[in-house]
Amino acid sequence: MNLDRIDLNLLRVFNVIFEERNLLRAGKRLNLSQSAISHALGRLREALGDDLFVRSADGMQPTPRALTMSAPLRAALQQIGSALGNEPFAPATTERDFVIAANDYMTVLLLERLSQHMQQQAPNTNLIVRPSTRIDLAGQLDLGRIDIAIGVFAEVPPRFASMPLWTQTDALAMRHGHPLAARDVTPQDLAAYPLLAVSLGGAEEGAVEGFISERGLARESEMFDRAALEAATAPHAPRFRLLVPHSLAVPSLLKASDMLAVLPSSLARLFAQREGLHTAALPYASRTAQVRAVWHSRNENDPAHAWLRDLLPGFVPQ
Known part of the structure; x- marks a missing residue:
């Protein structure tokens, strides 16, 4: 295809429609009327010979051609922005929204x-926290709807960066005052007393060995080492x-x-500091899990994004 035939502004429109899946919201982001967005989409459809988006009950759904285009196009737009020079980021005056995905206790510990x-x-600035447990994290990161996801991940695809x-x-x-608090x-105690644990999804939701994989990003679903616990209490x-x-x-x-909580x-x-609970060591060795921050690599050189990432290590629990 001859690139000279494509108005590059149409590619910006495509990118925002892909992220929003809604023409009205896309228009608001671009300061364009809905009719202008529809006209731009029509021009791009004609130039590429593909519908690109199909209306459905869930919004504008991308066609296979649009899905193929989306990632390299976003990367190209990011490169163009970097080549032209990013606007200097001034925390004291910026009005940017930052969206972080985290579960409830990580929100308390860190955020x-x-x-x-x-x-x-x-x-x-506004800090918006989305639940990391009931959304497609990888898809939301791909679409730019989440800036950073915080959690325990077994796998992080190469299109994402992490720390x-x-x-x-x-x-x-x-x-x-629990009977076991004094010793x-x-x-045998773990087999005798009823247990409480935090589980964000089991095998019925696709979890394998305590993790749920979505688009290559495997997030923790059970917040304890089930295998080590079962081995310790066997038979x-x-x-x-x-x-x-x-x-x-x-x-x-x-x-x-x-009850005992693992x-x-x-x-x-x-919970020991704020709720007065008694804590104790487990009578077995459990896994060591690493809590990570994950973001899309296209945001690596975004000054505002980098500012937020640089803040996170200073607020980790001791």
Whole structure:
């Protein structure tokens, strides 16, 4: 195809429609009317000989041709922006929204203090937190709807960049005054007492060995090392009285029972400090998990994005 026949502004329109899947929202982002967006899309369809997007109940769905075009086109637009020079980023005056995906306890551990810092240093920014447990993280990162995803990942595809934030293992938590609080916990105790753990999806949702893979990004679904626990209590199977999807519900559930909770060590420390729970070491060695920040590599040289990434390590739990 002769590139001279394509108005490069149409490619910007394509990119925004692909991200928004809605002509009205695309028009608002580009400061264009819906009719102007429709006209631009029509010109691009005619030039490429493809519908590119098809209306559906879920919005404008991309055709196979559009899906093939999207990633290299976004990368090319990013390169053009870099070649022309990025606008200097001034935290004190920027009005940018930052979108981070994280589960509930990581939001408390990391983003609570980060939000306070941003309020002081970048008062006009907005920090939007999306749940990392019920959305297609990889797809949202691909579309630019999430800036950074924070979590434990078994695999990170090469189109994404990442950095480690902190490491954690498993620990035990129980109510203050629990019968086991005065002595070391044994594997037999873990088989005898009912257990509580945080599970964000099991095999019925496609989890394999505690991880759910979406578009190559494998995120943690069970927030404990099930294999190590089952090996330690064999030949008896541990009894999970409760598997909950929200970790911040754990303290109230423990305070009213003799259940033992198997939790990430960073979360157990948080509950000990804020909720008065008793924590103990497990009587077996569990895996060491690394909490990472993941972002799309096309944002590597975005000054605002780099500013946010550079902040994160300063607020990791100790």
